[in-house]
Amino acid sequence: MHRKLKNNELGRLTTEEFKEAGKIGVTVVLDNIRSQHNIGAAFRTSDSFLIEKIILCGCCATPPTAEIHKSALGAEFSVDWEYVKETTDAIRELKDAGYTIVSIEQAENSIKLQHIERYLHPDSSSKDSSGRKYALVFGNEVKGVQQEVVDMSDAVIEIPQFGTKHSLNISVSLGIVLWEFCKNLKINR
DSSP states (O other): OOOOOOGGGSOOOOHHHHHHSOOOSEEEEEESOOOHHHHHHHHHHHHHTTOSEEEEETTOOOSSOHHHHHHHTTHHHHSEEEEESOHHHHHHHHHHTTOEEEEESOOTTOEEGGGHHHHHOSSTTOOOOTTOOEEEEEEBTTTBSOHHHHHHOSEEEEOOOOSSOOOOOHHHHHHHHHHHHHHHTTOOO
């Protein structure tokens, strides 16, 4: 038998505890996301996985807005964020800070998501990724990640798809990729 947990049994962090908690060394970059619902969902998912911060670029709306809050459910207050007008400027800053830039896109020579363990841990004798920081770039709902940003990336990860659309909503892609990063970076909480 399974009993649903009550809210007070979930071990939820307060906003202050979240701000102080150790993060997983991943920053999310949103490249010209039009939908405030998708931006809010990115905040909520980033909160779930203890992401360092979100960088909103280009046409992305920024908190506070009612539409972002509606899907973020307050995560826009817990997850650090900043706005950078040009995504390429954000990528340059992250590279200078030592981040590995990974675009989530369908591209030639991409790494299929099911193989990221080999990318994250090329030396299979060592599973230690401590100290490495990643910036994961998610692109516009129609155009994807800008080619110029893909060109600046250290790697491109592709989520395999088998139907007719070969397109996932940004909020779905974000959840899938962040889960795989957490799992492969050996985040155990």
